[in-house]
Each structure stands twice: as C-alpha cells, then as structure tokens.
Amino acid sequence: MNTKNFTVSGKIIWLSSLALGLLVAIPKLAERHFNGYETVVNSAVTFVFALFVWYYNILTLPKYTARDIVKGFSPIRLVKSLALGIAVMFLLACLQQLLIDQLDFGPAMLMIEARGVLVNICFYMFIHYLYQNYLHQKIGIELERAKMDNLAAQYELLKQQVNPHFLFNSLNTLKYMVENKDDHSVDFILKLSDFYRFTLESRKLDMIPLSEELNILDAYTFLLKARFEEGIDITINIDPAHYTSYIPPFTLQLLIENCIKHNIVSLDRPLHIRLYSDKDNIVVENHIQLKRTKESSTGMGLENINQRYLHLLNKTIGIHPTDSLFTIKLPVVYEYRHH
Structure with missing residues (x-):
C-alpha cells in the first residue's frame, strides 16, 4: 500500500493479519471440545479487524512536509483509532453472534473488544515506528540533496567570482x-x-x-x-x-x-x-x-x-x-x- 509516499507492502499487511487470525485459533485447537466452525469465524473476525487497523492507521498518517517534518507520537490519533476500533469490533462481535448462536454475547463481546484494543495499540505503535523510520530516511535524503545543491551553487558561484x-x-x-x-x-x-x-x-x-x-x-x-x-x-x-x-x-x-x-x-x-x-x-x-x-x-x-x-x-x-x-x-x- 502507498499513501503520501509512505509505503508498506501489501504482502506484509495481509500475511500479518492472517498470522494474527491463526494465532487466535491456537487456544481453540487445544480445547477438549474443539469446534472448527467457531474457530474459523473467530479467526476471520480477528483477520478482518487486523486489516481494518492496518489500512485505517496508514491512511490517517499526517502528511509529510518540509516545515513540519516529525510530529512524534500523537495521543489524539491513537485515541481516535481506539474509539473507531472499538466501534468496528463491536459490529464484528454482533456479526459473530449472528453466525454462532450458542455464544454468550456478554463475555464474548468483552473478550473481542479487549483483543481489539490490544491489536489496535500494537499495530498503531508498529506503524508509527515504521513511519518515523520513513521520515528520518526522507529527512536524510533531503539533507544530502540540499548539501549537494549548495555545493553545486557554491562551485558555480566560485567560477563566476x-x-x-x-x-x-x-x-x-x-x-x-x-x-x-x-x-x-x-x-x-x-x-x-x-x-x-x-x-x-x-x-x-x-x-x-x-x-x-x-x-x-x-x-x-x-x-x-x-x-x-x-x-x-x-x-x-x-x-x-x-x-x-x-x-x-x-x-x-x-x-x-x-x-x-x-x-x-x-x-x-x-x-x-x-x-x-x-x-x-x-x-x-x-x-x-x-x-x-x-x-x-x-x-x-x-x-x-x-x-x-x-x-x-x-x-x-x-x-x-x-x-x-x-x-x-x-x-x-x-x-x-x-x-
């Protein structure tokens, strides 16, 4: 995915989301009364939510400008991401309840929401870390370009002097x-x-x-x-x-x-x-x-x-x-x- 010149490979996004969904399925596999259908639905909910967190946080990254290069960690953006994530996870919990009637909605919803908050925070921090590295690399490139432009200008000036x-x-x-x-x-x-x-x-x-x-x-x-x-x-x-x-x-x-x-x-x-x-x-x-x-x-x-x-x-x-x-x-x- 590419937004505002900041690039994260689509393979990383989809494979990491899939890996998270499979990770959630591991405890289910260890249960005595294993339910394959319930495990697949639970993993799918986590997979979809992970995709949402990835794309939402990347699309809402601040635009890079030369005057305001690094804004650092943004609590406001994190709170907005968590609030929207909780709302999306609630809708996914409702969908899971429709697909699996025997689940106790209260405890299941609470568990899914807690999982969503944890996933949201981890992904936000990871994306923020990648974006900060991207900014530092971009700053370094621009500084080198500026140095080269300045050296070229000084050389031309010296020739004219x-x-x-x-x-x-x-x-x-x-x-x-x-x-x-x-x-x-x-x-x-x-x-x-x-x-x-x-x-x-x-x-x-x-x-x-x-x-x-x-x-x-x-x-x-x-x-x-x-x-x-x-x-x-x-x-x-x-x-x-x-x-x-x-x-x-x-x-x-x-x-x-x-x-x-x-x-x-x-x-x-x-x-x-x-x-x-x-x-x-x-x-x-x-x-x-x-x-x-x-x-x-x-x-x-x-x-x-x-x-x-x-x-x-x-x-x-x-x-x-x-x-x-x-x-x-x-x-x-x-x-x-x-x-």
Missing part, C-alpha cells in the same frame, strides 16, 4: 591606464586587490551582512567605471536600516555582471542600473538595451542565486521582466527569527 574574462578585462584596463599614466592607476590596483581579497574571505560563508556586500560592490563598481567610464551608471539607494540584514556573498555583483553581459554598455547608450529598497526587498533594476549579438549563456546566473535563497531561507527571488525594465527582487534577510 574568479571569472577569467573579468580578470582579463581588468588587467587590460590596468594596462591601458598605466600606459596613459592615469592618476587612478594605483587606486585601480588597490580596488582590484580589495575585490579579490573579499572573494577569498567570503567564498566559504553562506551569508554576510549587506554592509559588507556593499563594500564588495563598491570595489567592483570602481573597476567597472574605470573600464566603461560614463558608459555605465550604477545608483545605490538602499535604506540604511537594511545594512544590518544578510545576503549571500557576491549576489549584487553577480546581478550587475548579468546586466552587463546581456545589455549594451557604451558612451552613446549608457547602461543605467539602480539598487534600492522596496519594503522587505532589495531591488536590482536595469533598463533593457539588449545586445544584437547575444553572448553564450548557461542560464545559471539567476538560477544560482535563486537556489541559494531557496536552500538557505526556503524563499525565492522575484524576477520581473517588462519591455523596458528587468527587475530582480531579493528578500531581506535578518539574523533573528522574529524579524
């Missing part, structure tokens, strides 16, 4: 600045050094304060301005109250890199990128001016960020494209649950 194209372009820009004796050459070297120092310090962290992420972005923006000059305009207007919130490292840098990758950046057509607060979201927004020749893309940039938010917070980022704007909304994350 030390993007050889970005380093190549930065070194070319530096070469151009040195050849032209640009006064900002030293500042460029310092910012490039800061950026890669941030990369080494933050790559092992799941979350960093937004204030630190903005420091990374400041170094990255300086490098971009040195390369594109007035061809790129990045405006940051984030509420200072959000500076103490948390964000996966290099998220903003990756989003801006994604904007540059897909849009024209030139002095004639400057790319405008805005970062601002919108209630409980950090918004990254750019005007759409797509390149005529699209660069090769794996489609992993936004998916990588989305998977990290899903893994760490069980939330997803908002992606809102229009004809003129491309908007990404990142949920604001605080350290404490009550936020």
